[in-house]
Amino acid sequence: MANMKFYCDAERCIECNACVTACKNANEVPWGVNRRRVVTIKDGEPGERSLSVACMHCSDAPCAAVCPVDCFYTTEDGIVLHDKDICIGCGYCFYACPFGAPQFPKAGAFASRGKMDKCTFCAGGPKETGSADEHRMYGANRIAEGKLPLCAEMCATKALLAGDADVVSEIYRKRIINRGASVLNWGVNYDKASLRAPRDMSGKASSEG
């Protein structure tokens, strides 16, 4: 019974878009559908940061709240999934989602919405696990194989973390300790602060094991 979450470390993301490519490859999503995207803020300016964003698998998901057909459900692992056999492609989940996660293939005339598609945390969907139908409709089911989402597994700088919230936050907590407690090291902003090495490099949290 895990509580699966993504976390993207803005100090590590280098905007390589490997997560986006890995996601598209693992799930074979159609053209125009991007379950994951990398957004760069302050592009080319001091303090530039990049973040990879997809469905955040909210504990209290707004998409599920506004869905007129109640097609969303949360798995035992805390992953928010939806049933495409029930989805009507109305777009309300897209209006409510803070992250812009729900995607709509341009299915009908004048690009009207088809059935919604979004990140499944590589956990497939409500079809039979490992079946061709599941793969066609929802993409990979790596969770059933004991693997984490491919986007996070592929991340070269380990900026994108995926897994149980406790584990992810523990990893991130250790990173923060290693970066030093000085506020000058909380996010490097080159126009306001200078980079300083932590005065005492000993006692790194990650060296504990």
Added chain:
Amino acid sequence: MPLTSLRHTITQLTGLLLAGLLLFVAPTAFAGDTDPSSPIMVPNPGADLWRAVRQRDGVHLTGQTQVRGVETGVLITQTGEEFRNYRRNDFIGNAGLVIAAAAGVILLFYLIRGRMRIPGGRSGKRIKRFEDFDRTVHWLVAILFIFLALTGLILLFGRFIVLPVFGAEAFGLIASACKEGHNLFGPVFLVSLVLLFLRFVAKNLPARGDLKWLLKGGGMIGKGHVSAGYFNAGEKAWFWGVTVLGLTVSLTGLVLIFPILGQGREVMQLALIVHGLAAVLFIAGSFGHIYIGTLGMEGSLESMTTGYVDEHWAEAHHDRWYAEVKGLSDPTDTGTSDRAASGGLHPTPDKA
């Protein structure tokens, strides 16, 4: 009781203490603000950035991304949560109440007043009221409206009413059909609405006597019938209501079903909210129109089904139009003596 008063005293004392401390601390704190060498006073440089990403304090920071599309550079939108809260907490329940209340008022009115009979009974003579084209346009709008209202109501309340009865699978199918039908016939409704407007607008312009009709509540306040022309002020109000609400519903609907116009999520959230509000008012208003056109008033429905109305109906509800058709100069002339003699003045052939 003593416990709460004690707590109250403690709160007050703490407040005073903090206020006193602030007097000493504040000057030094502000003085230190300008000194960047003090690590405590340097604000977290990331904080402003993440506040902007989070769209707090009205700052909307948009980034760059490889993914093409509308608003793909926005990491977090603030309005989605407001939209969700509005829809779930404010809209759906109140929409149901308004529609139920409108139906309740109509029912109550029927129980109190009953069916309005034609004064003096049917004369057996009929007057042409609506041309074939009038009726075609009316029923086109009416049928499309009923279809769109029903499918819209199923999409709005279905999750709470239909889904528990039929189950998720079956309701998914019903809702999918409703959505497709709603989106297909919505734009057709706009076309029919334009036809209706062009056909009837000349007869629905405000005219002499409309204000008096409204002040008398169409005859509900005071005694006797109120003088009216081809359309009374109530019908005119409904015509303009249909026009405004219909255009509002249609245009917001177009915003929602064609996501290729470059509109962002905030526009679509607003469009859906306005679409819902206008639709609920439209449906509630339609109850009154449907009631008075069918059950509420004898002789009304046949004007839209056959195109003809009974002379006594016309004289009672649209006396000035009746006088016009009969070639009388002034509606006040249509007394009892005229009614007896009206056979000779009959301008249109009686097809009864």
